[in-house]
Amino acid sequence: MMKLAVFWGCRILTSQYAYEMSIREVFPKLGIELADLREAVCCGDPVKSINNFAADYLAARALALANETGLKDLLVPCSRGHFVLSEVNDSLTKDETRKRKITDLLKGEELSYDPNVKIWHVIDFLHDRVGLEKIKKALEKPFKGLKLASHVGCQTVRYSDLGRVDDAENPRKLDELINVLGAETVDYPEKLDCCGAALTYSHLDAALSLAGSKIKALQDLAVDGLVVSCPACQMMLDAKQKDAGTAVGAKLNLPVVYYTQLLGLALNIEEEKLGLHLNQSPVNQLLTKISA
């Protein structure tokens, strides 16, 4: 049994429950044990806009909490969290003074920052560490005749110089993870476009328009659903799909699910355990097609 520490961040713990549920169901079935950190705390993402130092402190603190578990691997299912935690190592390597100050602050909390924790996202952990073969072997109910699109999100794949989860211009890992479940994936011109989540702090309408444009474009493609892997993206594309439709003047009807929810279905886990009843988009369309 491989053991992973998990940093859930804020959105998953306070509203995007389906992601947490589906991960907690799916990972043990693949032989992975998850260990929570001692406390729930923000990675620092919104604080980047307020005070970069304080943001780095929060990010380093998250890594320090991971260090406390004694585990070498940290799963960060939220793409924004994954980006923030990946960037802090870079920023503290370049700024010795800041590193010292933050290390001192953490010392005061009896925490120690460790840049050597390996930071994983759900996508690269499943694709690179667990591997497609192992996932395939574990499947109990692979799909047939399903056509899906993937939305890997901005902060999972950009910016390359930092070392990201997948290739920035041609990300394929999430597609391959979907393919291994037995579903076909389609490419679409808007694939790398942003869901708009970060703009909800200041420009909600613009955020909804961005999400709405993406869903609209996908609907024109006649796919059975959209697969995401980040709670911010899910919030925009699923939870706010109706409002997004209003923002772009279109009726939006696209099932949007977390990859782990989809994987859970192929592993024959009950829909309720995967939190599928919590999705706001019309996932029943998708579920019907799957069980057909």
Added chain:
Amino acid sequence: MAKVGVYVCHCGLNIAGVVDVEKVVEHAESLPDVAIAKHYAYMCSETGQSMIQEDIKKHNLDRIVVAACSPRMHEETFRKTVAEARLNPYLLEVVNLREQCSWPHSDEPENATEKARELVTMGVARVKFLEPLEKRRISVEKNVLVVGGGIAGIQASLDLADAGFKVCLVEKAPSIGGRMAQLDKTFPTLDCSACILTPKMVDVAKHPNIELLTNTEVTCVSGFVGNYEVTAVKKSRYVDEDRCIGCELCTQVCPVKVPDKINEGLSETRAISIYSPHAVPKVAIINPTYCLRLKYNACGKCVDVCEAKAINFEQQPKTIQFKVGGIILAVGSEVFDASKMPEFGYGRFKNVISNIEFERISDASGPTGGKIICPQNGEPPKSVVFIQCVGSRDKRFHEYCCRVGCMVSLKQAILAREKLGRNADVYICFNDLRAFGKGYEEFYERARGLDINFIAGLPSDIRSAADGSLYSDVYDRGINKLLEIHADLVVLANGLVPNSDFDKISELFRVSRSADGFLLEAHPKLRPLESPTAGIFLAGTCQGPKDIPDTVAQASGAASKAIDLLSSGEIELEPLRAVVNKDSCSGCRICESVCPYNAVEMKTEEINGVENLRAEVVEAMCQGCGLCASACPAGAIEMQHYTDEQVLAQVYAASLKTEARGGSPI
């Protein structure tokens, strides 16, 4: 007792504006063995030089110190001055009071003057230990190897051959012509490229002084300037060059299709074919990777139709060895592979092509007979979009500007307009538009007059709609609008990049590479035609991206340099070499291993009946870098003109350990 003359130059105000030259002269006069010390405005002028010569005669001076600008500027000049006055030119020391004194310390005149005094003290201390040296003359081969048969190699070969030199032109492709043979028209005149190139190609083939070796690569170069030994391998064509008449019947019957290299893979040729439409020599070649006979002992249809009986499947590669006095590298460059920039869809979308592919499409002898069409459906495009700076001016790939991209796109846009008429929209998306040469700005004006739209901005990406049509958002900073442009054909202005085999070239010919990866010239401003290695010259885009006029100029220049070097049949070598003291040498071979110029040979010598290995420096190869002398653990190597005694005299004078009041520092 030496008699030293010290001359302090004002260099106008360059030195005198900061350093108090009178004080320096006063100080020089106080140094032991200084017979005379003067200062003057421009020592390098005729008056200044005459001054030194008169003093040598009048005062029997036997050592000269000139305190002036960098020795790189005028050491040669002053050596000649001194030599004309019958004093050995190596009894001269140049002290740098400009680049190493007045210029860096221009805001501290007092300290600069003090430093100038110390530098002169050091120079005087050293000059007294200098020994007279003689340049050595060696005889040279009056023939030249030209590597690369593009326009640079062709031009250089013709210039050398016309000057009476024997030239061996080695080209690794089956035909000469290079990149220019792939072009449709050339800017800014829109001359047909083949029309201006092919006569020169034929001249090369016919010239009695040029030996043309195509399908050949250089595999080994040894020796030194004036006496290079070259080994080349002529690969097998499997066709006899003397028999083949170029009728191409063999190509017509060959069943195996292969991607056509000259057309950048846009069309197919056969396993046996003539390399290009204007090939010189016009001889077929068999591709051993695809030929059924060579791989499986099958087929052989070509033999049946060949009336000249030129096909020979048993043909072996031939090793050729020859001696040359100089080598001109004209190995060209490659085109950036835009699949490295996936945001533009090259490699994913068929209708996104590179500029060299457009050139082949536009060429009447190319894959489409000169018709501009979209590769995806073969239809003429209604909208053509050019995107500049692909792979160039880009810190992710190549930082330099490719120099020709803008002119190439202007040319191709004009050709597109001419061939497609008003039925097509033509756009050029640019960052800066560079039209710097003769007639180039006028060419830009010509393009603007043809209703070509210049979009002032680069797109972030190219997208393909479901029906395969391409579109892109571009922000034009001229009108401050985000424009969505639909394109049937996108042409990327890929830059010229260093060849992927430059590491091999670098090692083979002992040429270094500059930071941008191209071959390094001896001096970026004043010596652009030579490599730092004596006898090896550079021509064309291998030294840096450039257009045809600059390539031809550089090629003729390189040829002229080679002629300079070799025409007298003899060359002079600087005597600043390493010398091994055989008595101290233990034969450890460390010097051999550190020498970057392969200038150390190990010789077996019999001493008292015992065979010993001793190092010996090959004078002609030695560049005087000093690595061997510093590496030698036994201190057995000394540098002529930089002996331990001479250098230490300077060091001690600088540290005031032993004043320069006579006495060897050793």
Added chain:
Amino acid sequence: MSLIDLMSMAKPNLKSREKFLARLGGTELVNCFQCMKCTSGCTSLKLLELKPHEITKLVRLGFVDELASSDIIWACATCLKCVQRCPQKASPYHVIMALRNLAVEREANVPEAYLKAVSQILETGVTAPVQKVTTKKMEVFDRESLKLPKINAPKESFQSTFLKALEEKQ
């Protein structure tokens, strides 16, 4: 500097610029040659008129103060496309985030939602209160009813340390 913006009559403030560039660690992040690649692909251009190339140029010329008090710096969607594709390895994103920090220090124009998030973190450790979610069938769930483990708030020392971090001048 000897120039003036005739539309706003503003002059560059070189002191602000030097201080700001020091924050950025030099001029690398504003090493822009106005190729428009970032703006052509900017997520926030069409809807919010954000032009990343304009931000970098205004910083270079010294109009940092105007930028810090503007609304436009809050329009960035943080999609990172500009960082990914810039041929000069400049980073409008990082510049914008630094301008936001400056705006906060000067108490100019900061969208409330960010300040709310910060105070929420101080209070509970996370950016939002734990929510109840309603399904399409109008059922209401929370962490407990979904059998999800309880969340532990950060230990006491966190609040004061985070506050200290927030006071750090850059």
